[in-house]
Amino acid sequence: WVGHKLLPRYVLPVVLFWSFLRIGAITLRLIMGVQVFALAIPAAVVAYATPVATLTALLPLTPGNLGLAEWGWTYTLQLWEVPVATGALYVFSFRILVFALQSLLLLALPIMRGR
Secondary structure, rough: EEEOOOOOHHHHHHHHHHHHHHHHHHHHHHHHHHHHHOOOOOHHHHHHHHHHHHHHHOOOOHHHHHOOOHHHHHHHHHOOOOOOOHHHHHHHHHHHHHHHHHHHHHHHHHOOOOO
16 A cells, blocks of 8 residues: 555655665675585575575574574575585574674674673
8 A cells, every 4th residue: 555644655665775785795605605604605606596495584483493494594595506515504504603703693692781
């Protein structure tokens, strides 16, 4: 109902802008992950695989989507001829990296708040 009283006209462009920015940031983060782990996965493959592989996030059948996301990414990267071992190494390494960084930020939160 864009333009109707329920939703002003300016909301849709703003939402689209932030959505594209989010997708770009997620893709950039994933491409940087390949660089961090020094894997032979082209950046274009990660960019192409991102929308397909992240579809598993829509089906949270396990806590934190653990397992499903990794298999989805490994399978999707394999479609672009990335070896299964390389794809699995990338995905599990990225999961561990994100978990470690989130844990560090959680531990640093009281310090950042001044306690």
